Amino acid sequence: MSDLFVALTPANLFACFLGAVLGTIVGVLPGLGPAGAMALVLPLTIKLGPTAGLIMLAGIYYGAMYGGSTTSILVNVPGEAASVVTTIDGYRMARRGRAGAALAIAAIASFVAGTFSVVALQVAAPLVARAALAFGPAEYFAFALLGVVLLANLTGGSRAKSFAMVVVGVMLSTVGMDPLGGSVRFTLGVGGAEAGFSFIAVTAGLFGVAEVLTTMAEPGSVVAAARVKFRELYPNREELRRAVPAMLRGTVLGFFVGLVPGPAATLASFVSYGVERKVSKYRHELGTGAIEGVAGPEAANNAAAGGGMIPLLSLGLPFTPSTAVLLSGMLLMSVTPGPFLLRDHPQVFWGVIGSFYVGNIMLLLLNLPLVGLFARVATIPPRYLMPGVLVLCVVAAYSDNNNLFDVWVLMAAGIAGYLMRALGWNPAPLVLGLVLGPLLERSLLQALTIGRGDVRELWASAAAAVMLAAAVVVFAFPIARVAGRRRPRGA
C-alpha cells in the first residue's frame, strides 16, 4: 500500500500531468479517441520506464473522459463517443447561459465518479487477482470467450458484424510465431512479418490514419465555441442540489457497467441517461437543459473507465480498445498484467492506482479554469492538425519494432479502417480480437493438452462451466428471439 506514494515522485507527477493534459485535448478533439492517442504516444512512454509510462497512458485514458464533455456542452460536438449524451442537456444549458454551471457540474461529477472508481478498484483488483490465481487455461479460455461474446452483443451495431470483426482480429493475431510451438505462420515469406502484426501499427492505422482519411471525406466547417468566464463557473444551490443524486446514481451504475466487456464508458453514459429519465424527480425537464442530464452521464462514463481497469490489472484481460493499448504498453515494458502483477510489480500496480487519485485532482484543477482554452482547441481546423497526426502514426508504428513492415501494416490498417467506417463496420472489436487471439489460442490448446485431447476439460471446473454456459446463452438468446419473432402465429 505504501507504494501508492510512488505516484507522488516528481517524474511520476509530471507523467500524470502530461497524460491528463494530452487526454483532455484528445477528449476535446472529435475523432482520434483515447485508444488511438495512447497508441501514438507509446514510443514516448516506453522511454519513461514502466511506472511513469503507464501513469502517462492511464492519464490519457481518463483525461479523455473529462475533456469529452467540454465541447459537448460548449459547441454541441462530442469529443468522444462517451460524451454524446452530454450534448442533449449540456448544450441546451449553454444556450440558456448556464454553460459554466454545466461545465463545473461535469468536472465535479467526473471527479467524484473517478475517485469512487479508484477506491473500488483499489479494493476489488487485489481480491479479483487473488481469486484468479485458481484460474487455469480452461477458465481463461472460458472468460475470454465470454468477454468476446458479450462485447459483440454490446457494440451497438449488428452482432454478426461485431463477431466477424473479432474473428478477423483473432485471425490476424495468428500471423507470425505460434504461441506454443514457435512455428512461423502466414508470413508469405515477407521479411519482418515473423513478429506478427504490430498491435500499435494496427491501432494507429485503424484509429489514426483512418480518422485522417474520414476527415478528408467530410471537410466540416470550423465550429465556434462559447466564451466562458471564470466567475460564471459556479452552479447555483438549486443546480447542486439536483445534480448530487444523479451524480451518485451515475457513479455506482457506471462502475458496474465498466466491468462488462464492450464500449463501457459510452454504454454507461446512455444507461445513466435512461435511468435518469425513469427515476429523476425532474425527468420531464430532461432534454430541455436539465442538470441531471449532465451530472449522471458524466459521472457514469468516468466511473466506467475505472471499472474497466479491474479485468485488465487483475486478470490481464482488456475489454476495451483503450485498455488493450494499456496492456500492449505494459507488455512492451516487460510488465505482465494479471494475478501476479501485484506480487511481481507492486510499484507499478500501486503507482498507477495512486496516479488515478492525483490525476483526478489535477484534472479537476485543470478543467475548471481552463475550459475555455480547451474548447478553443476544438476550433483548430483539421488541415493543420491531421497531417501531424499522420507523421505521429508513422513514428509510433515504426518505433515499435524498428521495422518498415510495420509502416506497411499501418497504411493497410488505415485504408482498411476507412473502408470499414464507410461500409458501417466498427473496427473496435477487431482490435480486441487481435489482443485476445493469442490468449484464446494458448489457453484452448493448453486445456486440450491437459485434458489429453478430451474437450470436456474445457468445462470440467464449475467456474469454466458457468462462464461457457453464460457465453452460450448470451450468444444464442438474441438469435432465438429473432427466430421466435419470425415464426408465423399459430405455427
Add this chain to the structure above:
Amino acid sequence: MGRDRGSALGLAVFAVVYLLADRRYPLDTLSTPGPGLFPLLAGLALLALAGWQFAIPDRRPDHAPAAVREPSSARAPLAMAGVLVIYAALLPVVGFMPGSFALVVVSARLMGLRRWWAAATLALGVVLASRVVFVTWLGVPLP
C-alpha cells in the same frame, strides 16, 4: 446485392484464402494440437459469420458517415490512400525527414490548405518537431 452482402462475400473469400493457407500447417491430434488447429477453427468461424451476415443483412439504419458515401467526397481520401502507399514504398529510399515533409505538404493540400508556403511551413514544423522529440530527446531510431 447490398453493401452488407458484398462485404460478407468479401469476408467469406478472405476466410477461404486463409483456410487454404492454413493447410500448410499440421493439425496433429487434440491431445497434442498442432499450429494449424486454432487457425482452422477461426477460419471456419469467420466463414459461418460471413454466411450469417449474407443471409440476414443488417437492417438497422446505416451508421456510415454520410459524406463518405458521396462518390465526389471520396476522391480526396482515395488520393490520400495512394499517397500513403507511395510514401511507404519510398520511405527506405528517401528517408523519414524528406518523405514525411512531402507527406505533410500533400496531405495538408488535400485537406484544403490552399497556400503552398503555408503547407511547407507546417510540414517543416511537424518534421523538425518530431525529429527533436523522438530522435534527439528520446533516441528513437527513424528510417
